[in-house]
Amino acid sequence: xxxxxxxxxxxRRVLPGFRLTLGITTAYVGLLIVAPLAVLALRxxxxxxxxxxxxxxxxxxxxxxxxxFGASLAAALTNAVFGLLVAWVLVRYRFPGRRLVDACVDxxxxxxxxxxxxxxxxxxxxxxxxxxxxxxxxxxxxxxxxGVVIALTFVGLPFVVRAVQPVLEDLxxxxxxxxxxxxxxxxxxxxxVLLPSIxxxxxxxxxxxxxxxLGEYGSVIFISGNLPLRTEVVPxxxxxxxxxxxYDGATAIAAVMLALSFGLxxxxxxxQAWSRRREVMP
Amino acid sequence: xxxxGDRSTAAAARGGGRAARWALTGLALLFLGCFLLIPLxxxxxxxxxxGVGAYWRAIADPDTLAALRLTALTAVxxxxxxxxxxxxxxWAIARFRFPGRRLLVALIDLPFTVSPVVAGLVFxxxxxxxxxxxxxxxEHGVRILFAVPGIILATLFVTAPFVARELIPVMxxxxxxxxxxxxxxxxxxxxxxxxxxxxxxxxxxxxxxxLLNARAIGEFGAVSIVSGHIRGQTNTxxxxxEILYNEYSFAAAFAxxxxxxAAALVTLAAKAVIGRRVGT
Numbered sequence: 001x002x003x004x005x006x007x008x009x010x011x012r013r014v015l016p017g018f019r020l021t022l023g024i025t026t027a028y029v030g031l032l033i034v035a036p037l038a039v040l041a042l043r044x045x046x047x048x049x050x051x052x053x054x055x056x057x058x059x060x061x062x063x064x065x066x067x068x069f070g071a072s073l074a075a076a077l078t079n080a081v082f083g084l085l086v087a088w089v090l091v092r093y094r095f096p097g098r099r100l101v102d103a104c105v106d107x108x109x110x111x112x113x114x115x116x117x118x119x120x121x122x123x124x125x126x127x128x129x130x131x132x133x134x135x136x137x138x139x140x141x142x143x144x145x146x147g148v149v150i151a152l153t154f155v156g157l158p159f160v161v162r163a164v165q166p167v168l169e170d171l172x173x174x175x176x177x178x179x180x181x182x183x184x185x186x187x188x189x190x191x192x193v194l195l196p197s198i199x200x201x202x203x204x205x206x207x208x209x210x211x212x213x214l215g216e217y218g219s220v221i222f223i224s225g226n227l228p229l230r231t232e233v234v235p236x237x238x239x240x241x242x243x244x245x246x247y248d249g250a251t252a253i254a255a256v257m258l259a260l261s262f263g264l265x266x267x268x269x270x271x272q273a274w275s276r277r278r279e280v281m282p
Numbered sequence: 283x284x285x286x287g288d289r290s291t292a293a294a295a296r297g298g299g300r301a302a303r304w305a306l307t308g309l310a311l312l313f314l315g316c317f318l319l320i321p322l323x324x325x326x327x328x329x330x331x332x333g334v335g336a337y338w339r340a341i342a343d344p345d346t347l348a349a350l351r352l353t354a355l356t357a358v359x360x361x362x363x364x365x366x367x368x369x370x371x372x373w374a375i376a377r378f379r380f381p382g383r384r385l386l387v388a389l390i391d392l393p394f395t396v397s398p399v400v401a402g403l404v405f406x407x408x409x410x411x412x413x414x415x416x417x418x419x420x421e422h423g424v425r426i427l428f429a430v431p432g433i434i435l436a437t438l439f440v441t442a443p444f445v446a447r448e449l450i451p452v453m454x455x456x457x458x459x460x461x462x463x464x465x466x467x468x469x470x471x472x473x474x475x476x477x478x479x480x481x482x483x484x485x486x487x488x489x490x491x492x493l494l495n496a497r498a499i500g501e502f503g504a505v506s507i508v509s510g511h512i513r514g515q516t517n518t519x520x521x522x523x524e525i526l527y528n529e530y531s532f533a534a535a536f537a538x539x540x541x542x543x544a545a546a547l548v549t550l551a552a553k554a555v556i557g558r559r560v561g562t
Contacts (some may be wrong), residue, residue: 011461015461016471021374028367032439036404037392042445043407093303097497101311103554107318109493110501110546112520115539118527119321129320154317215397218502218520222527224441235399235503242403242507247412254400261395265388268395
């Protein structure tokens with residue numbers, strides 16, 4: 001977790017409080033995070049692989065998995081493109097209200113997801129402020145898969161901006177000037193000079209946005225309309241199974257999602273380490 | 283934040299002039315407008331859609347007030363507890379090296395990538411009637427699930443990483459020289475923490491607490507699963523928004539939502555003010 005720039009000496013334990021703080025932390029993490037997740041994993045293990053597989057390979061689950069995966073990917077890609085654009089505009093350009101806009105980027109982190117869900121539904125419903133023009137153009141947003149992508153784009157929006165912004169701030173514009181003065185076109189400067197420097201941060205933001213979108217529940221369930229096989233996302237299916245007291249079904253789906261979360265967490269940690277190595281390079 | 287003036291003029295020269303700048307800025311603002319500002323404005327617009335009288339009646343409704351109280355209670359328990367544990371975790375992780383340190387960091391971060399629905403489900407599996415603990419709990423009259431303790435547990439789970447995550451990089455950056463000096467001059471461990479460490483990390487700590495508080499107030503998915511949605515008893519404000527909305531009481535749903543949106547705006551303002559100081 002530590003970049004090579006941070007001062008690290010092999011440490012004698014000169015500071016007090018190691019046992020106390022480590023004890024508190026491991027006990028808390030063990031009881032609150034690890035034990036409950038282990039109960040889920042154990043329950044799935046007791047079911048056995050074939051039963052878990054059967055529970056997650058029904059037509060309804062597969063349809064939901066396809067939607068969750070596809071819509072999360074579409075939302076994360078949208079955020080990669082527009083998040084990079086927003087970060088670029090915020091770092092490189094000066095315009096009135098820039099700080100206000102900068103502060104607003106974090107709205108999805110601060111707004112409860114149920115509030116976001118009903119707000120997006122109101123705006124993108126066929127009678128809504130943006131839904132009406134969209135409907136006139138032949139694209140219904142609310143209660144379709146497009147609505148799911150819109151909600152997932154909203155929740156993932158800050159990740160790419162906040163990952164890319166500090167890297168852009170630290171970039172020396174003289175490198176771009178040098179590229180330009182050597183005859184590089186703007187597209188070439190972007191592709192050969194800028195993109196390689198921001199790529200690790202961009203990928204980190206993309207993966208964070210994707211992971212968040214995959215597990216998102218609150219903001220999606222209002223705008224999606226929750227039609228089985230059409231607009232149901234995977235987290236909603238877990239809730240549906242629970243409401244039918246189908247604990248095994250819910251456990252099986254949740255265990256697969258948990259495994260995915262682990263994978264994404266490892267990927268994110270790897271990407272962040274890569275980002276930090278890039279930052280300290282001259 | 284570094285060297286804005288000269289950079290932007292250089293960028294203008296490099297960026298190929300005003301037209302490109304205006305186009306890119308316009309496109310970025312259009313994107314943020316469609317996804318952030320218009321939905322936010324819609325919350326307040328819809329909340330007042332049936333007039334100010336209806337708005338106040340929705341807010342003053344006993345069920346709404348009970349929901350707001352429960353949300354406040356949840357935050358009042360979760361924020362201090364996760365702040366203290368976050369401080370302890372950051373101290374252990376940023377000040378010492380020990381085997382399993384990276385694993386511990388990853389486990390603390392885990393709630394960030396776990397779906398809120400999965401977070402809620404694990405507590406149902408742990409404390410529900412079908413669980414190993416379930417019969418014992420009901421025999422002794424302990425209610426965790428579909429009661430306030432379950433709501434608080436789920437909230438603690440999803441908000442566990444916030445403080446440690448902000449503090450660890452800042453504390454690693456600062457190193458331990460100042461603390462070693464204080465100890466060498468005869469300060470006790472607590473004195474060193476209060477007079478040296480805490481002043482150095484106060485803005486990062488506050489930043490983490492603001493984010494933790496926002497999530498504790500706003501958590502929906504995990505709390506929704508463990509709550510049982512009993513009005514006036516286990517209904518938090520974000521859950522109450524859903525209930526009102528599903529009953530087609532749209533103006534009332536948006537009225538409650540507007541209170542939460544106002545809290546979110548306070549969060550953003552605090553974050554912007556504190557964020558500028560974290561680096562300094």
